[in-house]
Amino acid sequence: MIHNFNAGPSILPKQVFEEASRAILDFNGTGLSILEIGHRTPLFEAVLHEACELVKELMQLNSDKEVLFLHGGASTQFFQIPLNFLGENEKAAYLDAGVWGTKAIKEAKAFGQVDVVGSSKDKGYTYIPKDLQIPADARYFHYTTNNTIEGTEMFHIPDTSVPLVADMSSDILSQQLDFNRFALIYAGAQKNIGAAGVNLVVLDKNFKATAGRKIPSMLDYQQHIANGSMLNTPPVFAIYVCMLTLRWLKSIGGIPAIEKINREKAERVYSMLDNHAVFRPTVAKEDRSRMNVVFVIDDPEKEKAFQQACKEQQFIGVKGHRSVGGFRLSLYNALPMESVDAFCQFASSFR
Ligand SMILES: *Cc1c(COP(=O)(O)O)cnc(C)c1O
Numbered sequence: 001m002i003h004n005f006n007a008g009p010s011i012l013p014k015q016v017f018e019e020a021s022r023a024i025l026d027f028n029g030t031g032l033s034i035l036e037i038g039h040r041t042p043l044f045e046a047v048l049h050e051a052c053e054l055v056k057e058l059m060q061l062n063s064d065k066e067v068l069f070l071h072g073g074a075s076t077q078f079f080q081i082p083l084n085f086l087g088e089n090e091k092a093a094y095l096d097a098g099v100w101g102t103k104a105i106k107e108a109k110a111f112g113q114v115d116v117v118g119s120s121k122d123k124g125y126t127y128i129p130k131d132l133q134i135p136a137d138a139r140y141f142h143y144t145t146n147n148t149i150e151g152t153e154m155f156h157i158p159d160t161s162v163p164l165v166a167d168m169s170s171d172i173l174s175q176q177l178d179f180n181r182f183a184l185i186y187a188g189a190q191k192n193i194g195a196a197g198v199n200l201v202v203l204d205k206n207f208k209a210t211a212g213r214k215i216p217s218m219l220d221y222q223q224h225i226a227n228g229s230m231l232n233t234p235p236v237f238a239i240y241v242c243m244l245t246l247r248w249l250k251s252i253g254g255i256p257a258i259e260k261i262n263r264e265k266a267e268r269v270y271s272m273l274d275n276h277a278v279f280r281p282t283v284a285k286e287d288r289s290r291m292n293v294v295f296v297i298d299d300p301e302k303e304k305a306f307q308q309a310c311k312e313q314q315f316i317g318v319k320g321h322r323s324v325g326g327f328r329l330s331l332y333n334a335l336p337m338e339s340v341d342a343f344c345q346f347a348s349s350f351r
Contacts, residue, residue, distance in 0.1 A: 003339035006317030009190040054246035068201040074188035078107040086112035087211030093138040098147030125150040127284035146171035149321040151294030152287040175259040183207035194242030266290035272344040296326030
């Protein structure tokens with residue numbers, strides 16, 4: 001059996017793969033493939049509508065929130081956000097807690113002032129900066145809830161009156177959170193929501209562009225809202241896969257249920273690692289991500305042997321990101337407990 005610990009694109013529920021496969025051949029008994037239907041047909045409109053409604057329901061969003069499915073991945077949001085919301089003479093506060101946040105900062109600097117209110121660069125992003133002083137006159141505060149590459153996660157929403165903007169690409173829908181506190185949430189779909197090629201954006205209607213900048217239509221949130229994510233042809237199949245995955249999440253009890261499972265999965269992996277001297281988790285204990293577990297083996301010989309053993313046992317995607325090295329296990333929503341237990345059993349017997 002293959003155990004898929006890929007960081008993204010990553011594992012999805014088996015039933016999603018099965019249903020998506022059937023829909024490629026015959027979508028809902030129409031005799032048509034999901035790949036050949038028009039996006040402005042009632043067939044697809046129903047898919048998009050259901051996906052949006054499931055997001056609202058699962059995240060318990062209030063009526064001020066707009067749900068969008070956009071192209072360009074999370075990386076497009078890095079510049080689309082400041083393009084819309086950060087004027088040339090305005091400043092935005094950013095947290096520098098990992099590679100993805102650093103990229104967001106770099107993009108924002110092209111549009112306005114960036115005030116980095118905390119950084120863990122000094123220790124290779126192995127912890128989450130605390131006691132943030134977010135200036136009250138910042139247009140927004142941007143942070144990454146889960147640092148996918150380094151394996152740290154921010155479990156609490158920072159206490160500030162400044163509009164909150166969060167990159168939740170790798171931990172969205174994994175735990176309960178007051179999503180209504182955010183002015184804008186975005187997440188590339190390929191980790192916890194569905195297939196690559198689409199981006200979930202949750203935007204508060206009251207968070208408006210004030211810079212008076214000319215914005216190309218495809219990058220203008222207001223135009224996307226006005227056109228219901230159909231300003232142009234949306235990634236039909238990717239949205240369909242999201243809808244199936246959201247349905248699955250609802251069917252197992254939604255976010256409260258998956259959070260319980262996710263806590264248990266992370267607990268089992270970290271306690272196994274903590275109990276075996278050969279493995280060394282790299283990040284501060286209180287900031288350990290429940291989605292991406294990062295650890296190293298300090299002996300290069302053993303590291304190589306472990307890598308090889310993982311391969312032989314079909315533990316896929318466990319190699320750490322090229323910028324960090326070591327190992328990374330991604331424990332996204334769809335990763336079953338059996339894979340966690342199989343890995344723990346295998347790793348705890350490794351000498
Ligand atoms: C994967 C990831 C991204 C990049 O997503 P793309 O869709 O490839 O642009 C950005 N932020 C975080 C936190 C991620 O995990």
